[in-house]
Amino acid sequence: MGKLFSNILGSGSKDLIILHGFLGMGSNWKAQGNRFKEIGYRVHLIDLRNHGKSFWDSNFDYHFMVDDLYKYFQYYKLKKTILIGHSMGAKTAMLLSLSKPELIDQLIVSDISPKDYQSKAEVRKIGEGLIKLNLNGIEKRKDLDIHLEKYVNNSQMRQFLMKNIYRLESGKFSFYPNIRVLEKSISIIEKFPYMGGEFNKPVLFLKGEKSNYINIKTDKDLIRSYFPNSKILEIEGAGHWIHFDCPDLFFNKVMEWIKTT
Incomplete structure (x- = not known):
């Protein structure tokens, strides 16, 4: 730990x-x-x-x-x-x-x-946008923005969310947050x-x-x-x-x- x-x-x-x-x-x-x-x-x-x-x-x-x-x-x-x-x-x-x-x-x-709390649609939708993002198919940060636009209308908020993603030395993108654990934990966080x-x-x-x-x-x-x-x-x-x-x-x-x- x-x-x-x-x-x-x-x-x-x-x-x-x-x-x-x-x-x-x-x-x-x-x-x-x-x-x-x-x-x-x-x-x-x-x-x-x-x-x-x-x-x-x-x-x-x-x-x-x-x-x-x-x-x-x-x-x-x-x-x-x-x-x-x-x-x-x-x-x-x-x-x-x-x-x-x-x-x-x-x-x-x-x-x-x-x-x-019960599920808040806005937060759920933002979370869904990141969770459904397949980074293996992403080559440019612009592609990240295009994907997130389906879930988040505000361009500044998308830039805010994209700070969760960084580029590895290999050139591939990766998440800072542990998306798979967080995906399973939304109901816990609502308590x-x-x-x-x-x-x-x-x-x-x-x-x-x-x-x-x-x-x-x-x-x-x-x-x-x-x-x-x-x-x-x-x-x-x-x-x-x-x-x-x-x-x-x-x-x-x-x-x-x-x-x-």
Whole structure:
């Protein structure tokens, strides 16, 4: 079992950790990470197991991901951190906060609630686009784009997804993520395994206006049962990938909240 791969930006005295979502990777957050670095944070862009440049393993659920993250915190002697997570990464962040609250000062949850989900068509379709991609028949990156266009209309989102694919020395393309394990794990990722406890420190939930992953009306009491010192903020014009759809708003709202809590 290896250590999680990360790209660490800056050398500030306060650690800020960012966890990507399903089929993402830490490098997807580099633009945001650099902005946090520029104002004095040491930023950890982490690849979760079976994603990016981190190790592959047939075991894949939130308990394993939380344990990986805890070991990462121990390795770097991290404490009193700011933890940001998106979607699957946000569930992992919430679970670590509930089980090891002493490690985290502030938690930012991007567009997910602490609950089970049924299949979301948008995410399923994106996953299907990568899973059905036969890299053996692909010679140019343009061919990757043509294939993904059947599943993802937004060209910028396709470029985002294509970061999961790299070229080997042989010239063939290969996946960073462990596609076969992830394909079998979608239903596991949709769950939120109850681990008990509360996290009483400040928590910011960001909801994309165009996303239905957080229902403020029905989720508010559930969120506060785990995170009594939480705030829910809707980001106008954003879908599920708030940091991608509205990068300036995401950064500004997060920093405004960090400074005032």
